[in-house]
Amino acid sequence: MPQIEVKNLAKVFRVAERRAGLAGAFRGLLDRRTREVHALAGIDFDIERGELVGYIGPNGAGKSTTIKILAGILTPTRGTCTVDGLTPWDDRRRHAARIGVVFGQRTQLWWDLPVIESFELLQRVYRVPEPLFRRNRDRMVELLRLGPLLDTPVRQLSLGQRMRADLAAALLHGPRLLFLDEPTIGLDAAAKLAMRDFVRTLNREEGVTVVLTTHDMDDIEALCERILVIGQGRILIDGGIDDLRRRVGDERVLIVDFEEPGSLAALERELHGAWLREVRVTGKRARIGFDAGAVAPAALITRVTSRFEVHDLFVEHPPIEHTVADLYAEHGEGEA
Amino acid sequence: MLAPYAAVVSARYRNLLQYRAAAFAGFVTQLFWGSIRLMILAAFYAAADGPQPMNLVEVVAYVWLGQALLGMLPWNTDADFKEQIASGAVAYDLLRPLDLYGYWYARTLAFRTAATTLRAIPMVVFAMLVLPALGLAEWALPVPSFPALAGFLVAITAAALLSTSITVLAHISMLWTLSGEGVDRILPSFVTILSGMIVPLPLFPDWMQPFLSWQPFRGLCDVPYRIYSGNIPIAEAAGEIAFTLAWTVVIVWAGRLVLSCGVRRLVVQGG
Numbered sequence A: 001m002p003q004i005e006v007k008n009l010a011k012v013f014r015v016a017e018r019r020a021g022l023a024g025a026f027r028g029l030l031d032r033r034t035r036e037v038h039a040l041a042g043i044d045f046d047i048e049r050g051e052l053v054g055y056i057g058p059n060g061a062g063k064s065t066t067i068k069i070l071a072g073i074l075t076p077t078r079g080t081c082t083v084d085g086l087t088p089w090d091d092r093r094r095h096a097a098r099i100g101v102v103f104g105q106r107t108q109l110w111w112d113l114p115v116i117e118s119f120e121l122l123q124r125v126y127r128v129p130e131p132l133f134r135r136n137r138d139r140m141v142e143l144l145r146l147g148p149l150l151d152t153p154v155r156q157l158s159l160g161q162r163m164r165a166d167l168a169a170a171l172l173h174g175p176r177l178l179f180l181d182e183p184t185i186g187l188d189a190a191a192k193l194a195m196r197d198f199v200r201t202l203n204r205e206e207g208v209t210v211v212l213t214t215h216d217m218d219d220i221e222a223l224c225e226r227i228l229v230i231g232q233g234r235i236l237i238d239g240g241i242d243d244l245r246r247r248v249g250d251e252r253v254l255i256v257d258f259e260e261p262g263s264l265a266a267l268e269r270e271l272h273g274a275w276l277r278e279v280r281v282t283g284k285r286a287r288i289g290f291d292a293g294a295v296a297p298a299a300l301i302t303r304v305t306s307r308f309e310v311h312d313l314f315v316e317h318p319p320i321e322h323t324v325a326d327l328y329a330e331h332g333e334g335e336a
Numbered sequence B: 001m002l003a004p005y006a007a008v009v010s011a012r013y014r015n016l017l018q019y020r021a022a023a024f025a026g027f028v029t030q031l032f033w034g035s036i037r038l039m040i041l042a043a044f045y046a047a048a049d050g051p052q053p054m055n056l057v058e059v060v061a062y063v064w065l066g067q068a069l070l071g072m073l074p075w076n077t078d079a080d081f082k083e084q085i086a087s088g089a090v091a092y093d094l095l096r097p098l099d100l101y102g103y104w105y106a107r108t109l110a111f112r113t114a115a116t117t118l119r120a121i122p123m124v125v126f127a128m129l130v131l132p133a134l135g136l137a138e139w140a141l142p143v144p145s146f147p148a149l150a151g152f153l154v155a156i157t158a159a160a161l162l163s164t165s166i167t168v169l170a171h172i173s174m175l176w177t178l179s180g181e182g183v184d185r186i187l188p189s190f191v192t193i194l195s196g197m198i199v200p201l202p203l204f205p206d207w208m209q210p211f212l213s214w215q216p217f218r219g220l221c222d223v224p225y226r227i228y229s230g231n232i233p234i235a236e237a238a239g240e241i242a243f244t245l246a247w248t249v250v251i252v253w254a255g256r257l258v259l260s261c262g263v264r265r266l267v268v269q270g271g
Helices: A021-030 A063-071 A092-096 A115-125 A130-143 A159-171 A189-206 A217-223 A241-247 A264-270 A297-307 A320-330 B003-016 B020-047 B056-068 B079-087 B100-133 B146-177 B181-195 B206-214 B216-220 B222-229 B234-265
Strands: A004-017 A033-047 A052-056 A078-083 A099-103 A177-181 A209-213 A226-231 A234-239 A251-258 A276-282 A285-291 A310-316
Touching: A004 A063, A033 A063, A033 A078, A033 A234, A052 A063, A052 A189, A052 A217, A063 A078, A063 A099, A063 A177, A063 A209, A099 A159, A115 A130, A115 A159, A115 B003, A130 A159, A130 A189, A159 A189, A189 A209, A189 A217, A209 A217, A217 A320, A226 A241, A226 A320, A234 A241, A241 A320, A251 A297, A264 A276, A264 A285, A264 A297, A285 A297, A297 A310, B003 B100, B020 B056, B020 B100, B056 B100, B056 B222, B079 B100, B079 B146, B100 B146, B100 B234, B146 B181, B146 B216, B146 B222, B146 B234, B181 B216, B206 B216, B216 B222, B216 B234, B222 B234
Parallel strands: A052 A209, A052 A226, A099 A177, A177 A209
Antiparallel strands: A004 A033, A004 A078, A226 A234, A251 A285, A251 A310, A276 A285
């Protein structure tokens, strides 16, 4: 049985509408207009134990709503969801004891207390037996290099340090399921790498199931074998990164370094057809975007090397950001 | 069973004990106001003829205890809590395997009592020991009889529980208003007058007494302070404390009810 089963889950918010201007404000006092926002329009997915799933989508697409429902904070308008056999919003307390949640934009640590005191408070709140608490705490301190930070009040931590402490805080009670809502937001490159390493270790070595939302496609490429893409309250894609790429066409970029400064005109004369997406030349380097479904990369390379003096070349996928932006554009902006 | 809640009280309490400068400022302010109140009431007693419902010694005790324990009145809300509601971080509270009302009650109990502890101790030392040493014994906080002191300690504990239940209700109201501005302005006027903090309740006109003696705010000051001074005889103390606790139960029950409605409609900000 999957660890998480979501069926036809929908959430409708009622939002009060304001009219413009002073007259509108007065009318609003007497006659409030509300409109319905369909944050989730009926989604289905299963997640198995030990998976590491990336959950992505534009702002307002329903990512956080889904996480909040799965965590038991929000009640859906319709649909069912079970996590380890429990319905999160009905069995909120029992469910809460089994999961860990980190909201990247908010801290769950007590602002004025040293980190270790927040940890000890969480130990009591989650009723973690002392030996288990010590084992989990020591492991987190080691993996997240928290040793020097334990006695520092949270308000004095840098964002990267605070995120590491927040991650540890979410795991002290040893949950088998971890929700990470934008855990790398605002972090510098080193902190992001550390965070990814940690999440990978947690998933591979301890078998913790992780559901991760992010806007950082590097997080997804580095970590997730499976991604769920949500847009306008619907699941658009459920599969691997390759599925995402195939969905928006199999675009590749051939990058060629010529011996001589390249000439755009000569290249364009040589290459034309529906498969060609774009050609850009800067100095000796040319970037040739093409549809790998219409022309084999090997054939294209042969063609280029037979006509020009080539020093070096390689083929790459377009940045996944572009792929995702294309997909979002195809389905309109999430914010209706 | 209660261990997690006790841990919350203790953590928050330790956290709030850090604000020593604020406590000292509070002590000085309350000393000033206490002196003014004593002078006004003394002038009133000098001008009044006939017996009063309380004698001057009882009034002096009432005023000093009020100044010492002012912070325990449910007259404001926790800024931390306001911040949490406004930022949406309150979502984390729902992620704890705790009863939400119990969790908030524990936090609020610490909020209500921590600052008060810091201010009450110097105030009692000053009013009970320093004033007589300065030759102002008639204005000093009298030393109570042992039964009165015991009764007072039980009554003031009940008052803390009652005050916390009212403050939690104010906190819960923020789920609708999203800001504590409104309750923070309304609460002080009700609480300070109806508890007896401004004028001891027995000094109000007779026609108001039936109303004053049944309203819940009385349990916050009037009951414990009069038990302390002996104005409420120790034989009647148990009944008065039961009165305070009964109101506490009613307000806790109302708070739970309102909270369950609030959580159902709770839309965590930034969804």
